Amino acid sequence: MVTATIDTGWRKHLPVLNAFLRYGILILVGFVMIYPLLWMIGGAFKNNAEIFSSIGFIPKAPTTDGFVNGWKTSTEYSFATYLLNTMKIVIPKVIVTVISSVVVAYGFARFAIPGRKWLFALLMATVLLPKSVLLIPQYLMFREFGWLDTYLPLYAPQAFATEGFFVFMIIQFMRTLPLDMEEAAVMDGCNSFQVLTLIVCPVILPAIISVALFQFMWSMNDFLQPLIYLSSVEKYPVALALKMSIDVTEATSWNEILAMSTIAIAPSLILFFAAQKYFVEGLTSGAVKG
Amino acid sequence: MYNNKLIGSLYVTPFVIGFLLFTAFPFVASFILSLTDARLQDQLGAAQFTGVANYTGMVADSTFQKSLGVTFAYVFITVPLKLAFALFIAVVLNFKLRGIGLFRTAFYLPSILGGSVAIAVVWRFVFAGDGLINQGLGSLGIGGVNWLGEPTTAMFSIVLLRLWQFGSAMVVFLAGLKAIPEDLYEAADLDGASRMKQFWMITLPLLTPVLFFNFIMQIVQAFQEFNGPYIITAGGPLKSSYLLPLMIYEEAFKYFNLGYSSALSWVLFIIIAIFTAVAFWSQKHWVFYAQDRGDDKGGH
Numbered sequence: 001m002v003t004a005t006i007d008t009g010w011r012k013h014l015p016v017l018n019a020f021l022r023y024g025i026l027i028l029v030g031f032v033m034i035y036p037l038l039w040m041i042g043g044a045f046k047n048n049a050e051i052f053s054s055i056g057f058i059p060k061a062p063t064t065d066g067f068v069n070g071w072k073t074s075t076e077y078s079f080a081t082y083l084l085n086t087m088k089i090v091i092p093k094v095i096v097t098v099i100s101s102v103v104v105a106y107g108f109a110r111f112a113i114p115g116r117k118w119l120f121a122l123l124m125a126t127v128l129l130p131k132s133v134l135l136i137p138q139y140l141m142f143r144e145f146g147w148l149d150t151y152l153p154l155y156a157p158q159a160f161a162t163e164g165f166f167v168f169m170i171i172q173f174m175r176t177l178p179l180d181m182e183e184a185a186v187m188d189g190c191n192s193f194q195v196l197t198l199i200v201c202p203v204i205l206p207a208i209i210s211v212a213l214f215q216f217m218w219s220m221n222d223f224l225q226p227l228i229y230l231s232s233v234e235k236y237p238v239a240l241a242l243k244m245s246i247d248v249t250e251a252t253s254w255n256e257i258l259a260m261s262t263i264a265i266a267p268s269l270i271l272f273f274a275a276q277k278y279f280v281e282g283l284t285s286g287a288v289k290g
Numbered sequence: 291m292y293n294n295k296l297i298g299s300l301y302v303t304p305f306v307i308g309f310l311l312f313t314a315f316p317f318v319a320s321f322i323l324s325l326t327d328a329r330l331q332d333q334l335g336a337a338q339f340t341g342v343a344n345y346t347g348m349v350a351d352s353t354f355q356k357s358l359g360v361t362f363a364y365v366f367i368t369v370p371l372k373l374a375f376a377l378f379i380a381v382v383l384n385f386k387l388r389g390i391g392l393f394r395t396a397f398y399l400p401s402i403l404g405g406s407v408a409i410a411v412v413w414r415f416v417f418a419g420d421g422l423i424n425q426g427l428g429s430l431g432i433g434g435v436n437w438l439g440e441p442t443t444a445m446f447s448i449v450l451l452r453l454w455q456f457g458s459a460m461v462v463f464l465a466g467l468k469a470i471p472e473d474l475y476e477a478a479d480l481d482g483a484s485r486m487k488q489f490w491m492i493t494l495p496l497l498t499p500v501l502f503f504n505f506i507m508q509i510v511q512a513f514q515e516f517n518g519p520y521i522i523t524a525g526g527p528l529k530s531s532y533l534l535p536l537m538i539y540e541e542a543f544k545y546f547n548l549g550y551s552s553a554l555s556w557v558l559f560i561i562i563a564i565f566t567a568v569a570f571w572s573q574k575h576w577v578f579y580a581q582d583r584g585d586d587k588g589g590h
Binding site for chain 1: 291292293294295297298299300301302304305306307308309311312313315316317319320323334379382383385387393395396397398399400402403405406407408409411412413414415416420422425426429454458461462465506510513514516517520521535538539542543548551552555556558559562566
């Protein structure tokens with residue numbers, strides 16, 4: 001009897017202990033995870049001497065020197081040029097990716113297509129195929145097209161639904177939808193293209209947003225493709241400009257580079273916080289519902 | 291309307307064209323190139339057919355062997371560690387606690403930003419001689435480590451960059467955990483099964499489809515890592531972080547050996563293909579799909 005009371009007494013505290021332990025782990029891991037980012041943003045507002053002398057992330061004497069000087073860059077172009085170049089690549093890429101993925105996904109999800117099973121297998125194979133095996137022939141092909149040192153190689157292929165992952169995401173989403181609305185629209189005399197644009201697209205908007213966000217992030221991060229295709233500095237996106245800046249100014253001006261790195265990730269950071277649920281849904285749609 | 295094969299085919303035509311032009315054709319072409327001595331600066335017509343010379347040449351190429359070893363080490367270290375850590379944190383997070391969403395955000399964020407040049411640059415500074423980590427060690431009275439200058443620690447720094455991005459795998463695990471019906475745990479509680487036993491007998495088996503998905507994705511991505519090592523260590527020192535994608539890039543665009551580079555990319559492709567094929571083949575032995583349970587739970 002006595003042991004039983006002690007037992008329940010101890011067990012009563014178990015959930016508290018459990019929660020305590022969980023919070024402890026999460027806070028510790030979260031701190032380690034986020035610290036490099038805080039250090040980057042803090043460092044952007046420090047002077048160089050302070051970056052090298054303190055591990056804290058809060059600047060003791062905040063300064064915008066890093067931003068002012070970093071923005072000028074060591075080239076004849078300001079950082080604005082590189083940001084603008086990035087947008088000239090990323091925006092068309094996101095647009096053509098969304099349009100082509102929706103159109104192709106609609107075909108896969110709704111129609112009886114001859115050889116659909118095989119086509120779908122090929123679509124999934126493109127997800128697993130390493131890009132480096134295609135790199136050289138694609139380069140030679142775009143050289144023949146006269147596309148070197150232009151942005152076309154960076155987004156023209158995406159106009160043909162070459163990223164199977166996105167098509168798959170939208171197919172998965174379309175398959176969960178009931179057909180009644182679409183059938184009713186057909187009764188009313190809509191053709192399939194009208195059904196797609198007027199009925200289907202508004203409903204699959206969450207999936208479209210997920211695709212757009214992922215493609216935006218991945219294109220912002222893309223480095224190898226611009227590295228291969230772009231040769232004039234005036235056409236460089238931010239990724240190449242940053243790489244160039246560490247090659248040139250490494251020893252001296254960390255605050256400038258940290259400031260420009262902060263600006264470089266700012267668009268992704270803002271979008272992530274604004275639309276986090278679309279990232280989570282997009283990521284899990286393929287893995288869990290599949 | 292939806293059984294009109296012609297209209298349906300029209301919708302998937304962009305994919306068919308794109309697949310033929312930007313995937314199938316380059317795929318075959320790179321294999322043909324791998325059997326030649328094509329060079330970047332020459333016309334393709336000047337290339338000679340050299341048979342399997344590029345492949346047999348790898349046997350004598352110590353750089354390739356080093357690169358291959360480093361690549362396997364990188365994948366075999368990062369993939370299990372990242373999956374284990376992602377699963378562990380997902381289990382800790384799968385709990386009704388205040389502020390849990392905040393932690394999920396904090397953990398997911400690095401996998402969104404981690405592939406960028408900006409983060410690689412920051413990483414390089416964090417591990418630099420007078421960077422954040424050495425300063426931290428210094429304040430504890432520990433002498434600095436030449437992180438990026440020593441083979442083992444250089445590898446460690448790029449491994450850590452990948453582990454830092456465990457969040458996307460974690461989010462997928464978390465969604466998988468939420469899909470496990472709670473009555474299973476209630477029944478196990480009544481039977482007196484311990485938490486540990488519940489994890490091994492219920493959680494892990496029901497999570498295998500998600501584990502399988504994460505495993506494939508992580509393997510495919512890890513074998514293709516480029517940005518981190520290229521920017522942080524440039525493959526060095528002594529080629530200790532010279533992953534195969536770096537070698538493929540440099541052979542083609544620094545040394546202009548298109549033929550050899552294509553052969554290397556085919557080796558990488560075959561390695562990835564073997565891993566994915568074995569994973570798909572083996573899944574019937576260890577992946578447990580909800581419909582196998584023969585009940586209507588699980589919401590599929």
